[in-house]
Structures are given as C-alpha cells and as structure tokens.
Amino acid sequence: MDLGLSGRTAIVCASSHGLGRACAAELARAGCRVVMNGREAQALDNAAAAIRDETGATIETVAGDIGDAGVQAALVQAAGTTDILVNNNGGPPPRGFRDLDADAIHAGLDANMVTPIRLVQQVIDGMVERRFGRIVCITSSSVKSVTTGLDLSSGARIGLTGFLAGVAREVAGANVTINFLLPGLFATRRIEGVMGFAAKAQGIDVDTAKARGQERIPAKRFGDPAEFGAACAFLCSAQAGYITGQSLLIDGGGYPGVL
Known part of the structure; x- marks a missing residue:
C-alpha cells in the first residue's frame, strides 16, 4: 500500500x-524525510x-535528551x-511504588x-494551517492493563492520553490526528529491565522469566519491533485521517478484555 507520505517530514523521538528506530525506518521506507533523536550520539548516528x-x-539527527527544551527546539x-x-x-525503570520518592515521580x-x-x-x-498532521504517541500496554512495577510509567502515560484526547477532537477537522500506540512485550532493550524486575520478584532467573512471559502471551512470543513500526506508519498515512483519539494495543493478545 502506498501510504501517501512521500515528501513528508517526520520527527521521531528516542529513535536510536x-x-x-523501527518507526523511523518504516516512515523512511514510506518516503518521509526523517529527523531522528537519541541520547547517545554514536548510537543515533549508527541507526541513521x-x-x-x-x-x-x-535522515537527519539531533542528539540529546528529548526532555531538554534546547533539544526540542533543535x-x-x-x-x-x-x-x-x-x-x-x-519509561522509568520498574520499581515498587513505595520506593518512589518525589523526585522520581516528577x-x-x-x-x-x-x-x-x-x-x-x-x-x-x-499542521492545522497546512491541513495535514499526524501525531503518534508511544505509550504502553500498562495504560489498559495493570503491570506490577510500572505504576509511574502507567500513571504518566494515562495522563498523556487523557490530556491529548480532547486536543485530538479539537484539531480533527483540520485533518490532524493524534493517536496512541500501546506496546506489550517487544524484543527490545526495555525487555531486559522488565524481565529482570519480574525475575527478582518471583525468585527465578531472567531466562526463566522470559520463557514464562512468552508463554503467557497468546501469540507465544515477544513482538518484533518491525511490526510496531508498520502500525505506526499506517497511523501516519494519508489513509488514516478518519482515525483519531484512539489507543491501539499491540500485545499479541495479552490484554484479556473485550474493550
């Protein structure tokens, strides 16, 4: 499918x-000029x-912490x-909520x-002036399904979802959409921290925690980042203009709810 993105410019945060990175790669394949960002300059340059x-x-790069106002401006x-x-x-590292002090929460x-x-x-x-815009926020499956140790991550991302839900409706008439991608367990660096926390809590080794984690997923595996990137690119496409304010869960069937 031609996503209608040739010549568009995309900013992809934390993409080294x-x-x-998977999102940046898929948008590049769709014909976008991509501005990538990451804290580690060498890793970012290698990915680009x-x-x-x-x-x-x-592909252009801007290295630095995306939370820094100067990096955002750049x-x-x-x-x-x-x-x-x-x-x-x-996301913040997995941690029991009792261990979070005010600085960590903020x-x-x-x-x-x-x-x-x-x-x-x-x-x-x-975007509103040009009557085209696509905003995709990567949050977490923990927005819909509680995950022990990710209380801070869940709370912050739920807050983001709620804040932007109204904004999405405000700009929809200008062909600007805001959607959310909620990843479950994917084969990325993040999985090591999550599985390490689970292993410690259960008194098992990390490999056993990973095996148990995959077994609990109906798809019986962790997600491939390329699958996630493809979903992101579609939500950014010209064909996705009637989809806004939505949270798309990509978790291999792990969430047991109907809605």
Whole structure:
C-alpha cells in the first residue's frame, strides 16, 4: 500500500534503538524525510546511517535528551515543516511504588507526559494551517492493563492520553490526528529491565522469566519491533485521517478484555 507520505517530514523521538528506530525506518521506507533523536550520539548516528543506506531516505539527527527544551527546539528547527511527530521516550525503570520518592515521580511525569505535550504544542499549529498532521504517541500496554512495577510509567502515560484526547477532537477537522500506540512485550532493550524486575520478584532467573512471559502471551512470543513500526506508519498515512483519539494495543493478545 502506498501510504501517501512521500515528501513528508517526520520527527521521531528516542529513535536510536527499539520501537522508535523501527518507526523511523518504516516512515523512511514510506518516503518521509526523517529527523531522528537519541541520547547517545554514536548510537543515533549508527541507526541513521543504517536506515539511510537501506531506504535512500534523507535522515537527519539531533542528539540529546528529548526532555531538554534546547533539544526540542533543535528538532523542530531541523524539521522545518513538521508533518508527522512520533512522541517516544524511555519509561522509568520498574520499581515498587513505595520506593518512589518525589523526585522520581516528577521525573517520570516530565519524561512521559509533560515532554510529549510540549512537543505537540510546538508543531500542531503548523499542521492545522497546512491541513495535514499526524501525531503518534508511544505509550504502553500498562495504560489498559495493570503491570506490577510500572505504576509511574502507567500513571504518566494515562495522563498523556487523557490530556491529548480532547486536543485530538479539537484539531480533527483540520485533518490532524493524534493517536496512541500501546506496546506489550517487544524484543527490545526495555525487555531486559522488565524481565529482570519480574525475575527478582518471583525468585527465578531472567531466562526463566522470559520463557514464562512468552508463554503467557497468546501469540507465544515477544513482538518484533518491525511490526510496531508498520502500525505506526499506517497511523501516519494519508489513509488514516478518519482515525483519531484512539489507543491501539499491540500485545499479541495479552490484554484479556473485550474493550
């Protein structure tokens, strides 16, 4: 399917690894010029070079913590005209809620709620004026299904979802959409921390925790980041203009609910 994105410009936050990188790669394949971001300059440059070589797309990079206002400004400036924004950021490490002090709570909220909202504020008016915009926020399956140890991540991402739900309806008439992708367990660096926390809580080794984790998923495996990237690209496509304010759960059937 031609996604109708050739010539569009996309900002993809936290895209040197994992799900962010998969989204950047898929948007590049669809013909986008992509501005990538990551904390580690070398890893970011390596990811950008790999995607550039594979797709032939124009890839630019802005290294630094996406929570830094200067990095945000540099990303928006590098993009020039931002047609697509993929909000992404590393979640706080798994931790029991009793172990969270005020500084940790505020840091988690800033990274996973405040920062993506600030980025939306900086690009959305231009999208409305041009009558095209796609914003995708990568949150977590824990928004819908409680995950022990991810209380701070869940709370911040639920807050982001609720905040932007009304914004999505406000700009829908201008062909600007805001949607949310909720990953379950994917084969990324993040899985090591999650499985390590589970292993410690259950008194087992990490490999056993991984095996049990996969067994509990109806698909019997962890997700492939490429699958996630493809879903992101579709939500950014010209064909997805009638989908907004939605949370798409991608978890191999792990969530047991009907709605």
